[in-house]
Amino acid sequence: MRVLIVDDSALVRQTLSEILSADPEIEVMATAGDPFIAAERMEEEVPDVITLDIEMPRMDGLAFLQKIMSQHPIPVVICSSLAESGAETALKALEYGAVEIVAKPRVGCAQFLRESSTTICGVVKSAASVRPNKLRAAHVVEPKLTADAILAPATRAMLETTEKVIVVGASTGGTEALRTFLEVLPEDTPGIVIVQHMPEMFTRTFANRLDTLCRISVKEAETNDTVLRGRALIAPGNHHLLLKRSGARYYVEIKDGPLVSRHRPSVDVLFRSAARYAGRNAVGVIMTGMGDDGARGLLEMRENGAITIAQDEATSIVFGMPNEAIKRGAAQEVLPLGSIASAVLARVRAAR
Secondary structure (H helix, E strand, O other), rough: EEEEEOOOHHHHHHHHHHHOOOOOOOEEEEEOOOHHHHHEEEEEEOEEEEOHHHHHHHOOHHHHHHHHHHHHHOOEEEEHHHHHHHHHHHHHHHHHOOOOOEEEEOHHHHHHHOOOOHHHHHHHHHHHOOOOOOOOOOOOOOOOOOOOOOOOOOOOOOOOOOOOOOEEEOOOOOOHHHHHHHHOOOOOOOOOEEEOOOOOOOOHHHHHHHHHHOOEEEEEOOOOEEEOOOOOEEOOOEHHHEEEEEEOOEEEEEEEEEEEOOOOOHHHHHHHHHHHHOOHEEEEEEEOOOOOOOHHHHHHHHHHOOOOEOOOOOOOOOOOHHHHHOOOOOOOEEHHHHHHHHHHHHHHHOOO
C-alpha cells in the first residue's frame, strides 16, 4: 500500500519513512512538508493512506483534511502533538473523516515513533482497508433550552422494571456513525449507554460536542450516573463501562481492569453487563469498527432476550465488528446506518 507522509518536521518525515518502509506491505510513495506540496504529489499519484500532521505552515492539517474528504476521500491517519494536548482539535479531525489518531509528544518525538513502530504500521495497514465517506455539511439544531432550565419537571418513582435501555458499541468510523444515530432521536428516547473506542483525553469533548448536536442530552459517564430517558452516557476513555441495576433503577459503573478484546473500554464488557442486568429490556446495537469487540457480548444479549441490531457492510467504514457479530448469529437484524434509529424506536414501542 502506498503512503503519503505530510508533516512540517523533516525529522518526523524521515523517521516515519524509515518505520513504514521497513514493513514489506507498505511503500512510502512520497513525503511533503505542507499540504500544498502534498497536493502536488497527489496530482502525480494517489496514495492509499495519508499520515497527516495538524500544525503546519501555509495550511493547517484540518483544513487540508476537509478538502480531501469533501472532494476525493482517502483514509487519513492524524499524527500530531495536538492529538495529545488538544482534544477538541483531534475530535474535529475525527469528525472530518480521519480514520485514526496517533498522539505524538512535542519532545522526543522521533524516539516515540520508533518505539511505537509496530502500532503505527498496524494503524496504517488497517486504515488502508477503510472506505471513507465524503464529508457532509454540519447538522444544526435549535438550542435545547426549555422550561427545565428554570424549573425541573416533576418526576415519579418507576414502579416497574420494564423500562428499556439501549446499549451501543462502535470503533473506527464510530464517531460519525454515533452522530448520525443520536442526532435524530427524540427527547423521550430510552436511556442510552455507549462504548466508543477512543483515547482517554477525547471522550468528554466528544460527548460535549454531541450534546450540542442532539435533541437528547449526551455526557461522559461517571460512576452512579442514572440511565435516564433522553440521555446518552459515553464511556470515558481507558475505563470499562458497565450497566447495573438497583431495583427499578438502571445506572452505570466505571471500572479499571485489563484490556478486554484488546480494548478498554470494551464493547463486550458493556454488552455482557446489559445481558446480565437488563436482559429482555435491552436493545443492543453494534456499529462500524475493526476487530471483533462486542460480537460475543451481543450474542449474550440475544440469548438473554434482548433486541440486537448490527450495522450493514455498505454503510460501515470498517465492517469488522458488525461482521463478526453477524457471523456468530448475534444480530437479529442487519440495517444501514440511517435506518438504525427508527428501527430501535420501533422495536422499543412494539416491546411495550
